[in-house]
Amino acid sequence: MHGIAESLYERFVGEGMSKDNAFLNTAESITGPISKTISRSGLKAVYEQLEDKEKAAFRAAYNASYHPCREILEEIYDDVASGNEVRSVIQATRRHGIYPMRNIDTTEMWTVGDKVRVDKERNYAPVNPETAGVYLACMMAQVDVLKDHGHPYSEIANESIIEAVDSLNPYMSHKGVSYMVDNCSTTARLGARKWASRFDYILKQQAFPIIGGGLGRRQHSVRQVPRQRYPRGACGLRRTAPVG
Numbered sequence: 001m002h003g004i005a006e007s008l009y010e011r012f013v014g015e016g017m018s019k020d021n022a023f024l025n026t027a028e029s030i031t032g033p034i035s036k037t038i039s040r041s042g043l044k045a046v047y048e049q050l051e052d053k054e055k056a057a058f059r060a061a062y063n064a065s066y067h068p069c070r071e072i073l074e075e076i077y078d079d080v081a082s083g084n085e086v087r088s089v090i091q092a093t094r095r096h097g098i099y100p101m102r103n104i105d106t107t108e109m110w111t112v113g114d115k116v117r118v119d120k121e122r123n124y125a126p127v128n129p130e131t132a133g134v135y136l137a138c139m140m141a142q143v144d145v146l147k148d149h150g151h152p153y154s155e156i157a158n159e160s161i162i163e164a165v166d167s168l169n170p171y172m173s174h175k176g177v178s179y180m181v182d183n184c185s186t187t188a189r190l191g192a193r194k195w196a197s198r199f200d201y202i203l204k205q206q207a208f209p210i211i212g213g214g215l216g217r218r219q220h221s222v223r224q225v226p227r228q229r230y231p232r233g234a235c236g237l238r239r240t241a242p243v244g
Helices: 002-014 019-024 027-041 043-048 052-081 084-095 108-117 129-148 153-175 177-181 186-212
Strands: none
Touching: 002 019, 002 027, 002 108, 002 129, 002 177, 002 186, 019 027, 019 108, 027 043, 027 108, 027 129, 027 153, 043 129, 052 084, 052 129, 052 186, 084 186, 129 153, 129 186, 153 177, 177 186
16 A cells, blocks of 8 residues: 555656645545545456446556566465565664654655645545556556465455455555554564565566556456466456456
C-alpha cells in the first residue's frame, strides 16, 4: 500500500493533477471507497461498479501491474520462508542504537495528506480506476502467491485481504501511513520500510511505462500454467486478469 500509493501520487502529480486531488485519488481512494467496497462486496465489485471507460483504465493498470507486483511478493515470500526475514530483523535491531527507525511520512505526499485529513467531511474520494487496478493487481498477486504455496483460502482472505481493508487501511485513513505502520510489530515496521521502495521502483519502471505508453490494454497473462480458479464466494474475484 505504501509504495503503491506514493508511486501513483507522483505519477498523477507529474501528469498535472493538483497535489490535493492526487492524494484523494491515491491513498484516500484506496483507504476509502476501494477498501469499503472490498469489505462489503468483495474484490470483483470494485471493477463491476465502474463505467465502461473506467473499466478499460482499470484493466490497463491491472494487467500492467500484476507481474511486477508478483515478482516482489515472490521475493518477500522466499525471504520469510527461508528464515532470512528473521535474521534481517535481528540484525536491524542491533543497529537501532545508532540508526533507529525514523518516520516514513515526511515526504510531500504525506504532508499533503495531513492537510487533506483536516477536512472531517472528506467522504468524497473517488474510486480512481488506475489506482484500483494497480492496488487489486497487487492484492490478487498476493493471493496467488499464497495459494500457490499451499495456503488455504480462509487463511489468505483473513490474513491479507480482510486485514488490509478492515484493519490496516483505516489506520492510514485516520492519521497517515506512519500511524498505520508504526502501530504494528517491529517485523512489520521494518518490512514496510524495506519493501515500500521496491514496489515504488518496480511500478515506475515496469508498469507505468506500459500504461502511459498506451500499451496497457494489451493483455498480460497472469498465468503460465492452468491454475485453480477462486471457488464461488471466496473474496469475490476470480484468479485471472480482467480481459477486454
